[in-house]
Amino acid sequence: MDASKYLDRVLLNEEKLQARIADLGAEISRDYAGTELMLLCVLKGGVLFLTDLMRHISIPHEIDFMAVSSYGSGVRETTGVVRIVKDLDGPIENKHILIVEDIIDSGVTLSYLLQLLSPRNPASLKICTLLNKWERRTVDIPVDYVGFDIPDEFVFGYGLDLDEKFRNLPYVGVVNQSNL
């Protein structure tokens, strides 16, 4: 299956993505120097971003993964109901937790994650998202690191799926609604 059929246009090409991720990695390395940093990747969409970002983080850090689900397969609007599919492997007490997300849309998923993780007493709890659809926000959440602010359009590629496919694309593209 070919992605071009579903692609209206490339929004962020590989060069742009990688340059911004290198900058974010450098910024995070400076901000968290001397601390116990853990990157908490939200599966599955955040995986490509995490693996590229961590290669630009020059300070020692751990990684862990959580899986939450708020979208049924094939559904492109959040249900508003978030469910934990996979929890962290261990405690986060006294660790500096940086949540690594692919995209913030309504903010429902992250607001739920923040509420779930704060009582576990991390030393700090911050958010790093590659993409931010700020126009779509229904829940106000603090976002500490943003790769790109993007318009209210459905995007896929670079971790983000179109019905679970095309996460492997090296770019972020806008979907061609007429071919879905």
Ligand code: IMP
């Ligand atoms: P929120 O809870 O509405 O902020 O939704 C966050 C999740 O919805 C993200 O982690 C994505 O998995 C998914 N999502 C939101 N917008 C898009 C999009 O444009 N393309 C692909 N997935 C999206």
Ligand code: MG
């Ligand atoms: Mg996600």
